[in-house]
Amino acid sequence: MPRASKEQAERNRERVVETAARLFRERGVENVSIGEVMAEAGLTHGGFYKQFESKEALINEAFALAFSQSSRTWDEVTRRVARAEAPATGLNALVKHYLKERPLEQACPMLAFSSTASTSEVSAGLASSYRRGTEALYAQFKREMQQTLGASVEPDELETQTNVMFSAMVGAAMLGRAMGDTPLSRALAGAITASASASASDAGD
Template identity: 45%
Template sequence: MGRVSRAQAELNRQHIVETASRLFRQHGVENVSIADIMGAAGLTAGGFYRHFASKEALIDEAFALAFQQALGAWEQVARRGRPDDESALASLVRFYFRRRAPEWTCPVLAFASRGDAIAPQEPATATYRQGVEALLARFRQLAQQASAQAGTPAPATGELDLLFAAMVGTGLLSRAVGDVPWIRDLQAAVLAALPATAPKA
């Protein structure tokens, strides 16, 4: 069998990262082996180390991809049309609470348990932190835009951070418990606490 071309090798590598990111989000990093990833990607396990120095190196890239995809999804939600009385922020929070396939779980939630298992010096630790920070920054921006749209003062940063934490925490509970009345109450409470969106008369 001939050697794989450089272009095909790069495609294979990207496919491995995409597959790993999906499996990590679905099953947890600690529950997915290199053999699992390579098998799901349709490649031989022995070829893994031609692409990555270690599983930790792949985890770092898979984390980065997952946060990139999450931020991209948030941007799509922020840009698409919505009712006049709903801000992009409210649309985002509704999107966040929506049930989705496990492989598309928010990376903040999907990878949180991995934090204790990754050594502080590992690149994936910084990648996770930077990914969460990017999502928090976008959340703050959308909240500020909602306030500007309504002609009201922007909430303090601490208030926005509390709302972000409430959204993520409610998302975690929703994922763990399912669609029960008190989860819906929590979701409604988070939505009700968002900056007012109705323009001043």
């Protein structure tokens, strides 16, 4: 294959994965067909199998891309705040960002892909892809907790507080996504945000 054609094929493949990640986040994996992905990417349906072995192969790559995109966004949020204010405020900024209402195509992949990853029919490969992505975001969140709580915190205490805050943040976002803008969803998000703010304030004292 000539170099120009090979480079174009690689660009087309990247466009398909980017398009799939966006559509899967917006509408759910099970609600998006290969034909829809290819049409949205501006490519023919017939070209799909020149690039991917199956829809599952595409889903795997789309999962990896979506989790990577979220990780980069989290980094940008915390770095921006740390430069402008103080490192301990990164957690507060991250929680606020996570709970902020946003378009579905920018939804957290932990939420957007959970229904796919939790079905009994899901393959071991897809389940593993989801698990790796979630564990990577958890580790990133834990680093922010460490930055906020300080180096003196005991490992067990760090683990406990991280688990509570992370699960509460994701749970509040999941309920907000399912229920919409209701008094309860606002109260839950507000409680988690206040808790993160209090942790940052305590660290600064």
